[in-house]
Amino acid sequence: MSELDGQVDESPFSDFLGFELLLEEQDRELLSRVRAWMTREVEPVINDYWTRAEFPHELLGGMAELGIAGLAYDGPGCPGRGALVDGLVAMELARVDPSMGTFMGVHGGLAMGSIQLGGSDEQRERWLPAMARMELIGAFGLTEPETGSAISQGLATTATRDGDEWVLNGDKKWIGNATFADLIVVWARDTDDGQVKGFVVEKGTDGVELVKQEDKIALRVVQNAEIHLRDARVPEANRLQRAESFRTTADVLRVTRMGVAWQAAGCARGAFEHALRYTKQREQFGRPIAGFQMVQDLLVKMLANVTASTAMNARASQLQDAGQLRDEHASLCKAHATVRMREAVGWAREVLGGNGILLEHHVGRFVADAEAIYSYEGTREINTLIVGRAITGESAFV
Numbered sequence: 001m002s003e004l005d006g007q008v009d010e011s012p013f014s015d016f017l018g019f020e021l022l023l024e025e026q027d028r029e030l031l032s033r034v035r036a037w038m039t040r041e042v043e044p045v046i047n048d049y050w051t052r053a054e055f056p057h058e059l060l061g062g063m064a065e066l067g068i069a070g071l072a073y074d075g076p077g078c079p080g081r082g083a084l085v086d087g088l089v090a091m092e093l094a095r096v097d098p099s100m101g102t103f104m105g106v107h108g109g110l111a112m113g114s115i116q117l118g119g120s121d122e123q124r125e126r127w128l129p130a131m132a133r134m135e136l137i138g139a140f141g142l143t144e145p146e147t148g149s150a151i152s153q154g155l156a157t158t159a160t161r162d163g164d165e166w167v168l169n170g171d172k173k174w175i176g177n178a179t180f181a182d183l184i185v186v187w188a189r190d191t192d193d194g195q196v197k198g199f200v201v202e203k204g205t206d207g208v209e210l211v212k213q214e215d216k217i218a219l220r221v222v223q224n225a226e227i228h229l230r231d232a233r234v235p236e237a238n239r240l241q242r243a244e245s246f247r248t249t250a251d252v253l254r255v256t257r258m259g260v261a262w263q264a265a266g267c268a269r270g271a272f273e274h275a276l277r278y279t280k281q282r283e284q285f286g287r288p289i290a291g292f293q294m295v296q297d298l299l300v301k302m303l304a305n306v307t308a309s310t311a312m313n314a315r316a317s318q319l320q321d322a323g324q325l326r327d328e329h330a331s332l333c334k335a336h337a338t339v340r341m342r343e344a345v346g347w348a349r350e351v352l353g354g355n356g357i358l359l360e361h362h363v364g365r366f367v368a369d370a371e372a373i374y375s376y377e378g379t380r381e382i383n384t385l386i387v388g389r390a391i392t393g394e395s396a397f398v
Helices: 025-042 046-052 057-066 083-096 098-118 121-132 149-153 246-281 293-321 327-357 363-375 380-392
Strands: 138-141 158-162 165-176 183-190 196-202 208-212 224-235
Touching: 025 057, 025 083, 046 098, 046 363, 057 098, 083 098, 083 246, 083 293, 098 121, 098 138, 098 165, 098 183, 098 196, 098 246, 098 363, 138 165, 165 183, 165 196, 183 224, 196 224, 196 246, 246 293, 246 327, 246 363, 293 327, 327 363, 327 380
Parallel strands: 138 183, 158 183
Antiparallel strands: 158 165, 165 224, 183 196, 208 224
């Protein structure tokens, strides 16, 4: 199906310009299955898990059946559906719950992407099919306690070759899925040549301590952990054979940064949809507040933000599918979508008034979760400087 086929009104009301019509019929069917599953299985229970800061492990079987892990990749066992489909699915996940969207972004994006882009043919065959089936869950260990945006300038975590093994030492922080992951891709600095290399650390490896991070106010369903590596031994066979420098890490992050831009659009879209439904049910002065001019103004501004972010993301994903996506493209999308998301969820909370802070109306969860999406995968400031460097030719990082 081309973008000229079908009708815009076939798409959900929040897909105002019919971006789903850019997809082939089979991909639109996949998107519909994801939407139905998230609405039926996740939305009714997610507030309870969010309150308890726990992960709904019993839902993973149903998510696996959707076949969306590693959706964009064409590696062994992977769906190979492309970046645009993957992005729209990421938006669909976040539309219902940004935490579940983040879980898949870490597993299917960062972890599987590291193996796809940095692994040998044998390593891809060894891990990717099981990860695509979600029989093995992945995590991605890059961020460190004392280093955020400056991570590209050097890692404190080290890897030292010892025969057929590597000895890892250091600490990682904010590692999503790590508390229950089967495989954690850990990035460390080779003490011999100073280059960043990737290692697949399997569950149960001696010398690896995982400590769940508590008391988060955002993405509470995501299980983040601090990882303490103390002479943890990893076989050479688990070193990503094509990851010889931070360039590979950056290649992974470029792709997954687009995923976060899509998540931001989804978070804004979910808040907008809940706000719109609320305005049709909530009555004041004898009629639904949806008929109030100031309320309609906020609703239209929310919709405009969602639509603008979706449009920018869709074009960048098309470039990604054509092999033309650059760092500055992904950074512009991430910076723009997260700022527009922050505005949209704030307006949604405003529309709901006092009820906006009650989880039963969902909007409060989106407001809180937006704060994490705003910061991870590069802050607005860092992404702005990446774009600024591209358009001026001058680096303003320091």
